[in-house]
Each structure stands twice: as C-alpha cells, then as structure tokens.
Amino acid sequence: MTNSYPADARLRVFATAASWIEGAAVRQLEQTLQRRGVVAVAAMPDLHPGHKGPVGCAVLADGVVHPDIVGTDIGCGMTLWRLDGLVRRLRIDKAVRALERLGDTDGLDLSEAAAAGVSADIASRHADALGTVGGGNHFVELQTVERIIDAPSCAETGLEVGALLLLVHSGSRALGPEVLARHPHAHGEGLRLDEGGAAYLVDHDAAVAFARLNRAVLAKRAAALLGLDGTPWLDVPHNHVTTDGVEVLHRKGAAQADLGLVPVPGSRGAMTYLVRPDPDAPGALRSIAHGAGRKRDRASMQGKSDQRDRPNPVGNRVICADAKLAREEAPEAYKNIARVVADLETHGLARTVALLKPVVTFKTGRA
Numbered sequence: 001m002t003n004s005y006p007a008d009a010r011l012r013v014f015a016t017a018a019s020w021i022e023g024a025a026v027r028q029l030e031q032t033l034q035r036r037g038v039v040a041v042a043a044m045p046d047l048h049p050g051h052k053g054p055v056g057c058a059v060l061a062d063g064v065v066h067p068d069i070v071g072t073d074i075g076c077g078m079t080l081w082r083l084d085g086l087v088r089r090l091r092i093d094k095a096v097r098a099l100e101r102l103g104d105t106d107g108l109d110l111s112e113a114a115a116a117g118v119s120a121d122i123a124s125r126h127a128d129a130l131g132t133v134g135g136g137n138h139f140v141e142l143q144t145v146e147r148i149i150d151a152p153s154c155a156e157t158g159l160e161v162g163a164l165l166l167l168v169h170s171g172s173r174a175l176g177p178e179v180l181a182r183h184p185h186a187h188g189e190g191l192r193l194d195e196g197g198a199a200y201l202v203d204h205d206a207a208v209a210f211a212r213l214n215r216a217v218l219a220k221r222a223a224a225l226l227g228l229d230g231t232p233w234l235d236v237p238h239n240h241v242t243t244d245g246v247e248v249l250h251r252k253g254a255a256q257a258d259l260g261l262v263p264v265p266g267s268r269g270a271m272t273y274l275v276r277p278d279p280d281a282p283g284a285l286r287s288i289a290h291g292a293g294r295k296r297d298r299a300s301m302q303g304k305s306d307q308r309d310r311p312n313p314v315g316n317r318v319i320c321a322d323a324k325l326a327r328e329e330a331p332e333a334y335k336n337i338a339r340v341v342a343d344l345e346t347h348g349l350a351r352t353v354a355l356l357k358p359v360v361t362f363k364t365g366r367a
Contacts, residue, residue, distance in 0.1 A: 005026060006026070014284060015044070019045045022048060028050070032057070032069075037190065038061050042284050045335075046293025049297075050071075052069070056252070057252055057253070064193070065191050065201060070250055072176045073134075074172050075207050076239035078236050079219055080235075086163060090359070096317050101365070102222055112213065116213040117209040129214065134173055138171070139169050142359045143358055143359060144162060145356060157261070173211075175211075179203040251287055255289065261353060267292055268312070270331060270337045275288070276353050304330060319364075
C-alpha cells in the first residue's frame with residue numbers, strides 16, 4: 001500500500017490515506033504521464049494495476065488517442081434496469097433456477113441492432129456474443145433497494161425500499177479485441193487523430209454501441225426469465241474514449257460522471273452504491289470510480305478453497321459453475337466498496353443516493 005504519488009501537476013489522485021493503492025499502480029500512473037499528448041490524469045480510489053496500464057483512471061490527451069489505454073473490452077460498462085416486482089414477493093429459489101438459464105443464447109432477436117446503432121455486419125458476425133456475460137468481473141445481478149440515503153433524489157426517480165433492479169456489467173466481447181488488433185500503434189505513442197486515430201474511433205464507437213446492446217439483451221433476457229417486466233434506466237460506460245475537438249478523454253475503469261446517477265458496485269458479496277456524481281469536480285475529468293477495484297490479483301486467489309461452498313457476506317446467491325472463476329472473484333479479492341465511495345464523497349466527486357443489495361448474482365452456468 002502506498003500514498004506516495006508522482007510529483008506532477010498533471011495528476012490528481014482522489015484517494016485518502018486509508019485507501020489501498022498498490023505501488024505497481026502508482027508506477028503505471030507515472031508511465032501514463034509520459035505518453036505522447038497526455039495533458040492530465042485523474043486516478044480514482046479503486047485504482048489498481050492493469051495489463052497495459054492502471055485501471056481506475058481517466059486520461060486526457062491532446063490530439064492523440066491511445067487504444068491500449070482502453071484495451072480490448074471497449075465499451076464495457078454498467079446497465080441498471082427497473083423491474084416491476086418487490087423483493088418481499090420474490091421466491092429466491094425460483095429466481096436462482098430462472099437465472100441459471102441466462103447463459104443459453106439460442107434464438108436471440110437481432111432486430112434491435114440497427115436501432116441501437118449496431119451495423120448489420122457486426123450484428124451478424126457477432127450474433128453468438130449478444131446476450132453473453134463474459135468472464136472476469138462481469139455479471140448480471142438481481143438487486144433490491146436496501147436503504148435510501150438521499151430521499152429527495154429517490155422520490156424524484158420513484159425509487160423505494162424493496163424495489164427490484166437488474167444490474168448488468170459486460171462489454172463488447174470478441175468485437176473489442178478485433179478492433180484493437182485492427183489499429184496497430186506504438187505503446188506510449190498512440191495514434192494522432194489525423195494519422196489513424198480518427199479511423200480507430202469509428203471502429204471504437206461501433207464496439208461501444210455493441211457493448212451497450214449486449215447489456216440490454218442480457219437485461220431483457222434476465223427479466224423475461226424472472227417473469228418480470230423490465231425497463232431500461234441507466235447505462236454508464238467505464239471503458240471508452242470520448243472526444244471534444246482535439247481533446248481525447250480515455251476512461252479505463254472509470255465511470256462517466258456526466259450521465260446522471262451511477263451504480264458503483266462492490267464485489268459480488270457487497271452492496272452496490274447508487275451515487276449522484278458531480279461532473280464538474282475539479283481535476284476529476286468528468287469521471288468517478290467504477291466499482292471496488294481489485295485488492296488481490298487473480299493468480300494469488302488460486303490457492304484459496306472453492307468459494308462456492310462459502311456463504312456470501314450479504315447473503316446473496318451466486319451462480320458460478322466455474323470453480324477457478326469463483327476463486328478469482330471471491331469478495332476478499334476486492335477493496336472495501338464503502339471505503340471507495342467514502343473517498344469519492346470526501347473529495348466531492350459524488351454523494352450516495354441509495355444502497356442496493358444483491359439478491360441473486362449470475363457469473364456463469366458453465367464449468
């Protein structure tokens with residue numbers, strides 16, 4: 001753990017001394033500051049080391065896009081849907097049996113692709129991926145409103161204690177790696193907008209649209225399996241690029257903060273915090289933390305016992321037929337989400353609106 005950050009005015013780290021920030025993540029921040037065109041970096045309290053750079057940050061560059069900052073899972077984000085049921089009327093065992101079938105993707109309707117901004121070519125080539133969760137920390141989770149913190153905001157949105165919600169975390173699946181491979185770039189040099197960067201962004205935007213559609217298909221299918229009517233509510237990406245003229249804003253594991261309310265989940269054994277960000281918070285680059293962030297890497301979790309036999313801290317039922325994935329995604333592999341959100345509030349980046357409790361979490365139905 002460290003709180004010794006680079007002495008560079010271009011960097012803001014929104015974490016308190018109580019946060020767990022690995023030295024490897026700080027070194028990756030230093031390397032990010034050396035990339036061509038980088039103007040500013042905002043690091044969030046869920047910051048942790050990633051494959052090509054730190055996860056949990058926003059990076060602003062001038063006239064240069066860095067595809068490897070976003071990486072392969074282009075468009076990854078969170079979708080929150082409202083359901084028409086209440087938790088007190090829910091039969092948990094029945095809900096578990098229903099969501100166990102979520103991995104079955106036969107017969108998906110692709111007619112929504114065009115309306116979602118996804119080309120017929122991409123939809124047909126990646127039809128098998130639509131409605132799939134993927135690995136890693138992706139999930140579909142049935143949740144309930146456990147506690148209201150900001151009563152006026154909840155009244156404004158009609159949110160009430162006991163209401164059921166669906167939170168979906170997934171991305172562009174195989175399309176993201178395809179896009180990254182199509183645009184060769186030198187690590188650290190990136191692509192100037194007038195020298196290949198604009199072409200990358202066209203393909204990037206197509207992957208973002210596909211990821212959004214994938215989450216919608218997952219949520220719609222999960223609601224149908226549960227026998228409940230579902231309504232899309234929030235969709236917040238945290239792995240993408242936005243541009244304003246020559247300003248290029250990369251987010252790598254950092255939720256976009258100018259879209260309204262944002263769900264910030266913990267591990268699959270912790271609450272999700274529904275927060276209201278301040279998109280104008282100085283130095284934060286219109287971004288906030290996207291979740292708890294990893295405290296332990298995946299390799300270090302492999303020596304643990306089979307996590308599927310252990311009760312979850314908040315009592316939710318987890319569907320994960322893959323023992324290796326269950327170990328990697330155990331709650332103790334993640335930071336304390338309450339601490340992460342407290343850091344956001346301390347720095348004025350967001351305030352909590354409500355706490356959402358997991359009820360049933362789907363990871364994978366396949367071993």
